[in-house]
Amino acid sequence: MVFHLAEDAYHRLSAYINKLEIHFRSDKDRREIMADIESRMAEHFKERLTSPDMVITLSEVNRVIEIMGEPSDMESNDDTNTTGSFYSGERVKKRLYRDPDGSVIAGVCSGLGYYWNIEVALIRVLFIIIFFWGGGGLLIYIILWIAIPKALTVAEKLEMKGEPVNAENIGRSFQDE
Amino acid sequence: MKVENANAQMRKGVLELCILSLLSRGDAYTTDLINKLKESQMIVVEGTLYPLLNRQKNAGLLSYRWEESPQGPPRKYYSITEKGKEFLAELESGWDTLVETVNAIRNNL
Numbered sequence: 001m002v003f004h005l006a007e008d009a010y011h012r013l014s015a016y017i018n019k020l021e022i023h024f025r026s027d028k029d030r031r032e033i034m035a036d037i038e039s040r041m042a043e044h045f046k047e048r049l050t051s052p053d054m055v056i057t058l059s060e061v062n063r064v065i066e067i068m069g070e071p072s073d074m075e076s077n078d079d080t081n082t083t084g085s086f087y088s089g090e091r092v093k094k095r096l097y098r099d100p101d102g103s104v105i106a107g108v109c110s111g112l113g114y115y116w117n118i119e120v121a122l123i124r125v126l127f128i129i130i131f132f133w134g135g136g137g138l139l140i141y142i143i144l145w146i147a148i149p150k151a152l153t154v155a156e157k158l159e160m161k162g163e164p165v166n167a168e169n170i171g172r173s174f175q176d177e
Numbered sequence: 178m179k180v181e182n183a184n185a186q187m188r189k190g191v192l193e194l195c196i197l198s199l200l201s202r203g204d205a206y207t208t209d210l211i212n213k214l215k216e217s218q219m220i221v222v223e224g225t226l227y228p229l230l231n232r233q234k235n236a237g238l239l240s241y242r243w244e245e246s247p248q249g250p251p252r253k254y255y256s257i258t259e260k261g262k263e264f265l266a267e268l269e270s271g272w273d274t275l276v277e278t279v280n281a282i283r284n285n286l
Contacts, residue, residue, distance in 0.1 A: 001249070003251065024217070024228070027228070028245060029235070033228055036207065036227045036230075036231075036253070037224060037227050040208075040223060040227075044247070052221050069224040069225040070222060071224075073221070073224055074225055074228050075189075075228050075232075150248075
């Protein structure tokens with residue numbers, strides 16, 4: 001089934017889907033749940049369409065989102081919490097990423113800084129020292145550059161900083177940018 | 178603490194019982210379940226139901242099959258399993274006890 005969306009409607013919808021995907025990210029059945037939710041949304045859109053090429057407006061998208069509800073209304077079956085019915089507090093797990101926002105070369109040092117909670121400058125100085133010592137610093141840097149993924153999405157950047165990935169924090173990051 | 182939040186939490190707890198109870202009277206499409214639960218104001222937004230159905234399915238309380246629909250893509254058709262029926266019986270007795278206890282407390286005070 002193909003829908004035509006107005007541009008603002010498309011952005012609103014994809015932001016909503018993104019938010020849900022983040023919410024269910026640690027659920028092993030996230031694909032199935034997302035598919036269920038998406039097909040239900042499609043049903044709602046279809047009900048209002050009078051012709052197949054009618055364009056879906058922002059207000060229509062907002063109407064359907066209101067029917068479906070916010071992620072906070074949906075419990076997520078986190079693998080660590082399969083028996084509890086109520087949503088328990090979110091665990092914060094830091095991940096090692098390269099930081100594209102605070103980078104000099106590829107963001108390796110900045111990412112390590114977040115991961116170990118050390119001043120970035122200290123790590124950079126260390127790398128430069130190893131570099132001049134025997135040249136191994138450059139090789140180590142390049143290996144880390146290849147091995148560590150770059151934090152691309154807002155969720156990954158929050159994971160890099162060890163902040164909980166939830167709708168509020170993501171909203172805040174968007175405002176910061 | 179808001180009254181709506183407290184009430185929503187209360188409903189959420191018995192929502193599992195309601196889903197199983199509805200399905201014990203016959204198989205249903207997700208949309209049917211949603212409509213019934215919305216009518217009786219057990220759920221406010223539809224999204225609440227999907228993770229819950231998924232969890233009950235994983236626990237072996239429900240199963241579903243795909244059925245062709247006259248218009249649009251195939252739809253999920255849920256039914257309750259034997260395990261689900263046993264679970265429901267236990268939830269129901271738990272619910273009855275709870276109602277009795279709560280009423281007893283409210284009336285005695």
